[in-house]
Amino acid sequence: MASKLMLIASYEAENQTELALRQAxxxxxxxxxxxxxxxxxxxxxxSQLNRAILYGVLCEPLLAKTHIKHLHAxxxxxxxxxxxxxxxxxxxxxxxLFDSVKSQLIWVSKEMADVSAVGFGDLLVSLLRxxxxxxxxxxxxxxxxxxxxIFSTKWSSLLxxxxxxxxSALYTYLRLLADHCRSIHNCNPKLEALKRxxxxxxxxxxxEEFHLCLKIGRDLIRVLQDLVHVPEFRAIWKxxxxxxxxxxxxxxxDISQLYCTRTPSTYFLLRITPEMETQLRFLLTHVKLGSQxxxxxxxxKKFLCGPERESLISDIVRFICCAHHPPNxxxxxxxxxxxxxxxxxxxxxxxxxxxxNVKLALFYDWLFFDDKLDNIMNIEPAVLLMVxxxxxxxxxxxxxxxxxxxxxxNYDVDRNDxxxxxxxxxxxxxxxxxxxxSLDVFSACDVVFPILKExxxxxxxxxxxxxxxxxxxxxxxxxxVIRMGLQNSSCxxxxxxxxxxxxxxxxxxxxxxxxxxxxxxxxxxxxxxxRKNFGIGHLGNLNELQFPVLNMExxxxxxxxxxxxxxxxxxxxxx
Amino acid sequence: xxxxxxxLVKCLFYxxxxxxxxxxxxxxxxxxxxxxxVPAAQNNISTQFILLEKGRQTTMATPEGQIKTCLxxxxxxxxxxxxxxxxDECDAFEPGDIIRLSNGIFSYNRNNLVLRAGKRGxxxxxxxxxxxxxxxxxxxxxxWVPDPNNSKKYMQEAVVSPHSRIFPPKY
Numbered sequence: 001m002a003s004k005l006m007l008i009a010s011y012e013a014e015n016q017t018e019l020a021l022r023q024a025x026x027x028x029x030x031x032x033x034x035x036x037x038x039x040x041x042x043x044x045x046x047s048q049l050n051r052a053i054l055y056g057v058l059c060e061p062l063l064a065k066t067h068i069k070h071l072h073a074x075x076x077x078x079x080x081x082x083x084x085x086x087x088x089x090x091x092x093x094x095x096x097l098f099d100s101v102k103s104q105l106i107w108v109s110k111e112m113a114d115v116s117a118v119g120f121g122d123l124l125v126s127l128l129r130x131x132x133x134x135x136x137x138x139x140x141x142x143x144x145x146x147x148x149x150i151f152s153t154k155w156s157s158l159l160x161x162x163x164x165x166x167x168s169a170l171y172t173y174l175r176l177l178a179d180h181c182r183s184i185h186n187c188n189p190k191l192e193a194l195k196r197x198x199x200x201x202x203x204x205x206x207x208e209e210f211h212l213c214l215k216i217g218r219d220l221i222r223v224l225q226d227l228v229h230v231p232e233f234r235a236i237w238k239x240x241x242x243x244x245x246x247x248x249x250x251x252x253x254d255i256s257q258l259y260c261t262r263t264p265s266t267y268f269l270l271r272i273t274p275e276m277e278t279q280l281r282f283l284l285t286h287v288k289l290g291s292q293x294x295x296x297x298x299x300x301k302k303f304l305c306g307p308e309r310e311s312l313i314s315d316i317v318r319f320i321c322c323a324h325h326p327p328n329x330x331x332x333x334x335x336x337x338x339x340x341x342x343x344x345x346x347x348x349x350x351x352x353x354x355x356x357n358v359k360l361a362l363f364y365d366w367l368f369f370d371d372k373l374d375n376i377m378n379i380e381p382a383v384l385l386m387v388x389x390x391x392x393x394x395x396x397x398x399x400x401x402x403x404x405x406x407x408x409x410n411y412d413v414d415r416n417d418x419x420x421x422x423x424x425x426x427x428x429x430x431x432x433x434x435x436x437x438s439l440d441v442f443s444a445c446d447v448v449f450p451i452l453k454e455x456x457x458x459x460x461x462x463x464x465x466x467x468x469x470x471x472x473x474x475x476x477x478x479x480x481v482i483r484m485g486l487q488n489s490s491c492x493x494x495x496x497x498x499x500x501x502x503x504x505x506x507x508x509x510x511x512x513x514x515x516x517x518x519x520x521x522x523x524x525x526x527x528x529x530x531r532k533n534f535g536i537g538h539l540g541n542l543n544e545l546q547f548p549v550l551n552m553e554x555x556x557x558x559x560x561x562x563x564x565x566x567x568x569x570x571x572x573x574x575x
Numbered sequence: 576x577x578x579x580x581x582x583l584v585k586c587l588f589y590x591x592x593x594x595x596x597x598x599x600x601x602x603x604x605x606x607x608x609x610x611x612x613v614p615a616a617q618n619n620i621s622t623q624f625i626l627l628e629k630g631r632q633t634t635m636a637t638p639e640g641q642i643k644t645c646l647x648x649x650x651x652x653x654x655x656x657x658x659x660x661x662x663d664e665c666d667a668f669e670p671g672d673i674i675r676l677s678n679g680i681f682s683y684n685r686n687n688l689v690l691r692a693g694k695r696g697x698x699x700x701x702x703x704x705x706x707x708x709x710x711x712x713x714x715x716x717x718x719w720v721p722d723p724n725n726s727k728k729y730m731q732e733a734v735v736s737p738h739s740r741i742f743p744p745k746y
Contacts, residue, residue, distance in 0.1 A: 009667065009700070010663065010667055011663075011664065011667040011668065011698060011699055011700055012699065012700045013675065013699040013700060013701045278704075278705065279704050279705070282704065282705045286705075286707050287707060288707075291709075291746075293745070293746035294627060294670070294671075294745075294746070295671075295704065298670065298671035298703075298704055299704070301671075302671075
């Protein structure tokens with residue numbers, strides 16, 4: 001009998017999971033219709049019956065209700081085995097399942113929610129993992145919609161039985177919304193409707209169950225940040241910053257409480273499909289550095305191809321930093337290290353806003369690092385990527401250090417002390433634990449720009465660390481200010497240098513040239529940006545580079561958000 | 576590459592092929608590593624490998640008519656080899672696929688020493704991605720000579736090229 005469950009391509013070997021279900025069904029088919037047997041099955045018969053009923057439910061939509069009644073009659077383990085089988089089907093076979101089977105899967109998942117089956121929360125999570133970021137195919141949007149429907153209709157039972165599932169759904173939909181709200185898809189009415197429902201759901205969780213959301217920790221802020229251009233989330237931002245009391249969560253007084261909570265690794269797994277997880281873990285445990293290229297290109301072809309799929313990269317980087325911590329034997333072996341894989345991913349970004357998001361993902365735990373609560377393994381890849389890039393790819397080191405300092409200065413100006421402390425304790429911890437020998441790897445290195453070395457050392461002296469706090473952004477209520485610690489920027493006054501033919505040289509001159517390129521890149525993205533306050537005198541006085549953003553395009557909005565990041569300024573504008 | 580030996584192997588190859596068509600030599604052979612395969616006119620190679628690269632499809636005249644073929648680079652943890660897909664197989668597999676070959680044959684075909692399923696063998700996709708591999712030695716780039724002690728067997732004489740000359744190393 002051919003499989004009614006999934007498409008098996010020619011030349012494809014039998015799938016053991018599918019085979020076990022199908023064989024159980026074939027064997028027990030006569031017993032799957034009323035009158036049902038009254039004898040109590042032994043353990044083996046019970047497992048077999050579970051498999052047969054599952055195959056029946058998934059492959060015979062018209063008889064599904066009969067099958068499920070049968071299940072209700074025989075169940076003795078709180079539906080544990082049945083749900084376990086369902087999760088296996090989702091994790092291993094979802095992509096290949098026939099559409100009708102996928103519909104049945106959603107139907108039976110609702111049934112499992114109704115009876116509060118053992119493990120039904122995990123079942124919903126496994127389904128959430130199948131909704132793919134940056135995938136606008138009908139099938140993927142359908143799954144997003146159906147899952148949202150489950151969370152909305154089963155809201156109160158979920159809240160009672162397994163409330164943390166709602167936070168998993170929130171995290172997932174916030175990430176999906178970041179893609180769904182990209183303006184280029186505004187004309188798709190299906191997507192438009194889905195987007196509205198997603199926004200409603202997320203706002204409901206945030207507004208009604210904020211005490212649960214706090215458990216997501218700092219990455220809740222990171223993912224919310226991408227949505228600050230959506231009015232509903234802008235309002236939530238405003239409350240987060242100005243009216244924390246509005247969330248009716250007595251313990252919640254300030255956004256910094258979220259910053260200081262490390263996000264549990266389960267949230268990062270939510271945005272990586274099981275297949276992606278298998279491949280990434282395989283790369284990071286088996287493939288040797290130097291012979292990873294073919295595997296990397298297969299991975300990219302399968303998961304990162306397509307115009308919108310790039311947004312996945314920041315999720316992958318969070319997964320690698322926070323959810324894949326290799327043991328010492330692997331670290332000391334020839335296996336490709338995490339930093340090298342991240343370096344490749346960073347190089348694969350073609351859009352500036354994606355690249356900025358990926359760098360933020362890489363450094364996010366640095367900003368709030370607390371050596372008592374945080375794990376050094378989360379910050380290790382970034383420092384090793386910077387250090388190991390020095391000999392051959394010092395541009396990468398420069399870009400990353402610059403970005404880190406940009407974050408220190410701008411991520412949240414009102415909580416700058418916290419961030420300076422986080423980043424300096426990150427460096428201190430990395431040295432103390434021997435990840436890097438000492439800060440000399442940067443500060444005594446000839447090819448690293450002197451200005452960046454100075455910035456690095458200034459992190460460790462309190463007075464200098466606060467130098468960048470003195471510019472009161474409220475003086476420029478309608479200006480978006482990007483500050484970079486330039487010593488002398490006079491060369492940048494009028495001309496727009498071309499990045500073509502730039503060579504990286506050392507010293508301040510080299511740094512200036514490099515910053516010209518950085519500036520040029522920013523400028524290219526800012527087609528509607530006025531450059532009014534951009535003058536030599538201004539720069540001379542403030543020792544800062546400023547350019548106001550009057551009306552920015554979506555792409556740039558996201559870049560700047562990620563560089564500047566804390567939307568409190570824009571909220572003040574609204575205020 | 577091995578021009579002098581070829582007629583003998585070819586002849587052996589055809590004899591066993593015709594034997595295999597009528598006889599039954601399809602007992603389940605043990606899984607071989609690619610480094611252990613030796614050219615022979617027997618459909619007895621069972622192995623598993625990952626497909627690295629596919630070449631251009633060509634058509635070949637056979638007694639049964641024109642047939643599509645496609646040469647590919649395949650490898651496991653021990654060695655690489657040129658694998659030849661026939662007919663529908665050509666479109667059924669992609670680089671990164673893990674393939675199980677049962678009762679395959681490693682022999683000369685139009686001057687190329689290739690591994691293939693042959694008429695009695697079978698190729699199946701059993702997975703993707705999760706296999707490591709080496710690209711050298713390449714078993715198809717070795718010169719084989721008859722074993723002086725056993726004329727039916729072949730032994731390695733020299734390495735013609737450490738890597739595939741048809742699919743030169745990309746990275």
